[in-house]
Amino acid sequence: MPLAAAHKKAAEELIANLANTTSSGRGKRKLGEMFMLLPDRETWADYYKVVRRPRCFQGIQDNLAKGNYSSAHAVWEDLNLIFDNALLYNEEQSQIAQDAVTLKKALSEAWLGHAVLPKPRQLQDPPPTKTNGALKSSPTRSQATAPDSAAAAVALVPEVIPDYDADADMPGTPVSTTEEFPAREDEVGEIIEHIESGLPRWPGPGDDGWVEDPSADYLYFAGVLTALRGYKDPSGHRPIDTLDQVEEETADRNLSFSEPLSIQLIEARARTKHYASAKDFDRDMARLFEKARRWHEDDPTQYGKLLVCQRLYQELVATLSTHIPSTSSNFASIPAGPLSAQVTQNSADPNLGMTSFEIATERRVFTESVRYKGWSLRAGDWVHLMNPDDASKPIVAQVWKTFTKEDDSSDEKYLTVCWYFRPEQTYHPPHRQFWENEVFKTAYFVEHNVRDVLEKVCVQFTPRYVKGRPRGPFWYPGWPLYVCDSRFVAHQTPARFSKIHNWRACVPPEIRAVDVPLYAFERPVYPRLLQSPFTRGVRGPGAIVDPTLHQPLHKEEEPVDEGGTIARRRPRRVPGGATPTKSALDKEKEREEPPYAGPTHGTRFPLAYGTGKDLAVHKMGRKGAGGGAGEERTVIGAAGGAANIQGHAIVELLPPETTKLFDRDPETNQILWFSGPPVDMAHSRPPQHSLAYLDFLASKRKKRESGEEEDSPVNGHTEKKQRLVPISMRAKEAWAKMQEAGEAPMSTA
Structure with missing residues (x-):
């Protein structure tokens, strides 16, 4: 017997109300959207192993439309199964479990309070219970939420980001799956450490791409090590000393191996003919460099020397030579690095690395991937490349193409990559802040020999970075991880920053439809904000732009204090006293910067200036003298500008024990700070x-709209007011009268 029409209509209304139920927090999140669809069966096969009778709102609505239900009790049972399944698969403290409890309670209240629906009977089968085989990971988009961790207040769930356009909300996907505030600054380090401690480790490099020349024997291995021992850099230091400092014991859990390894041990093995092939020797050296990179990563000087040693080793074994090549670019295959590389044309010397704004195709045979030192490098991979200008700052780049060159008997392999700049490789004002480990996308496409590759890394765009960490093989704990939020347009004058809105356009076409899985946080985790690296004594090809001088500070003009950092100059007043202002409190950081000074190609110094953003202040309703009507002046403007305040004021960060006492903005996680207490008045x-005047206006408007003429007394008499008639209308009337009187001129056409 089909379901009664009244019961069907009531059930449809009840499901619609449940689907539109919102949370009680500030976000007003729709709780029912997480239960509209079932998880993808291929991606979340484990969900269907645990949940034997999966149900969702959309499926029940379809069954109602098809008339598959014979009673209202069957609808009641299926609706309850939705929430029972969510409680079965997810942890009790997870967000989706809490939402399921809320909606199940709302279902009972709405069903019992409905006048048409019958009173529900008890389910014949008890609700499903957790089994030992129940998995703790949960799917996204329909019934996905992470288990909670008491230790770090966040948890991990596998999450697949559908595409690279992370700014756009996917249809049917809730804007926010949690009402938790972003992690506090003092919790970020603890949260990240806790998350990464439970992630799988890198299994190590593969079996392809190693040196496999049968002519290489123990004498050649010893010769390579001797060449490394004998090499001195231009400053007189031996880069191999960085390997001597690495202890033999391997205690870092993030490495791909745990066996003892040192340069002394490798030298002993080479002398005793331990290595049966060049591949075994090459693999041991790659492991040693992996270990040494993590050992020296906190010391830029030693880290740079180590990378020079690694790049020299890779050059020697690639050419099967023990002769040290002459170089002024840290053995890199390109002559210049970020901000100093010249843009060339396709007709340039093919032996030099190409640097252009588009990918060159002439005389190039593109391949799907390149194998090198156990790495499989293909479009979309992120790598560290040798920087010819500063070895301590390897170039962060994304692979777009892999290729070999036509008529190249040496079978050399190359990469076309897109460069990403570090903060010290940009031009910015002194007050600009940066995320920790932030990089900026550029328009430079550069060709590198594969021997420039030092290691794989990962770059996450901001929407993903705050959500979680990539899963393997995209990233493993211990690999360098960067965050990208903006472009740096260095090839224009003036140079400028531009926030990225279309994330898909930033990656190679081959991976724009690739799903990148995440180990997701239960709440956003933002990186720390840091001041300009130049204010901390960091040197780079970039420069600080002083916004108060309307011109950059050239390196020979920059005042330096005793600590080696750039000192602030007293700013000049802008004519008229007008100062650019911003009327709202700054968000998590300066998102988009107006144009700054930047170089033309071939120069390292900015050539022009554009006004940067001032710090957020309360506006003062005073016009600047001669500054034009409507211009407002800020407190910072009256003090001489942002650079003047930061240069002469004492700026100190509040300690965590103080910041935890203040409320925070739920969107930006910044402290809500007010200059005074609220005024209760x-x-x-x-x-x-x-009312009489309003009645007069209403009657006047009514007469005007109806076209009635108004009467007005003149000299005691009431006269009709002549309505104004457009000139064109009066001309037509006069022409018509002339035609009637026969006075209209005859046409000569």
Whole structure:
């Protein structure tokens, strides 16, 4: 017997109300959207192993439309199964479990309170219970939420990001799956450490791409090590000393191996003919460099020397030589690095690395991937490349193409990559802040020999970075991880920053439809904000732009204090006293920067200036003298500008024990700071028009709209007011009268 029409209509209304139920927090999140669809069966096969009777709102609505239900009790049972399944698969403290409890309670109240629906009977089968085989990971988009961790207040769930356009909300996907605030600054380090401690480790490099020349024997291995021992850099230091400092014991859990390894051990093995092939020797050296990179990563000087040693080793074994090549670019295959590389044309010397704004195709045979030192490098991979200008700052780049060159008997392999700049490789004002480990996308496409590759890394765009960490093989704990939020347009004058809105356009076409899985946080985790690296004594090809001088500070003009950092100059007043202002409190950081000074190609110094953003202040309703009507002046403007305040004021960060006492903005996680206590006062009622005057205006408007003519007394008599008629209308009337009187001129056409 089909379901009664009244019961069907009531059930449809009830499901619609449940689907639109919102949370009680500030976000007003729709709780029912997580239960509209079932998880993908291929991606979440484990969900269907645990949940034997999966149900969702959309499926029940379809069954109602098809008439598959014979009673209202069957609808009741299926609706309850939705929430029972969510409680079965997810942890009790997870967000989706809490939402399921809320909606199940709302279902009972709505069903019992409905006048048409029958009173539900008890389910014949008890609700499903957790089994030992129940998995703790949960799917996204339909019934996905992470288990909670008491230790770090966040948890991990596998999450697949559908595409690279992370700014756009996917249809049917809730804007926010949690009402938790972003992690506090003092919790970020603890949270990240806790998350990464439970992630799988890198299994190590593969079996392809190693040196496999049968002519290489123990004598050649010893010769390579001797060449490394004998090499001195231009400053007189031996880069191999960085390997001597690495202890033999391997205690870092993030490495791909745990066996003892050192340069002394490898030298002993080479002398005793331990290595049966060049591949075994090459693999041991790659492991040693992996270990040494993590050992020296906190010391830029030693880290740079180590990378020079690694790049020299890779050059020697690639050419099967023990002769040290002459170089002024840290053995890199390109002559210049970020901000100093010249843009060339396709007709340039093919032996030099190409640097252009588009991918060159002439005389190039593109391949799907390149194998090198156990790495499989293909479009979309992120790598560290040798920087010819500063070895301590390897170039962060994304692979776009892999290729070999036509008529190249040496079978050399190359990469076309897109460069990403570090903060010290940009031009910015002194007050600009940066995320920790932030990089900026550029328009430079550069060709590198594969021997420039030092290691794989990962770059996450901001929407993903705050959500979680990539799963393997995209990233493993211990690999360098960067965050990208903006472009740096260095090839224009003036150079500028531009926030990225279309994330898909930033990656190679081959991977724009690739799903990148995440180990997701239960709440956003933002990186720390840091001041300009130049204010901390970091040197780079970039420069600080002083916004108060309307011109950059050239390196020979930059005042330096005793600590080696750039000192602030007293700013000049802008004519008229007008100062650019910003009327709202700054968000998590300066998102988009107006144009700054930047170089033309071939120079390292900015050539022009564009006004940067001032710090957020409360506006003052005072016009600047001669600054034009409507221009407002800020407190910072009256003090001489942002650079003047930061240069002469004492700036100190509040300690965590103090910041935890303040409320925070739920969107930006910044402290809500007010200059004074709130004022509790009644607002006076503004003046209002009388009813008689409003009636007069209404009647006047009514007459005007109806086209009635108004009468007005003149000299005691009432005369009709002549309505104004457009000139064109009056001309037509005069022409018609002339035609009637026969006075209209005859046409000569």
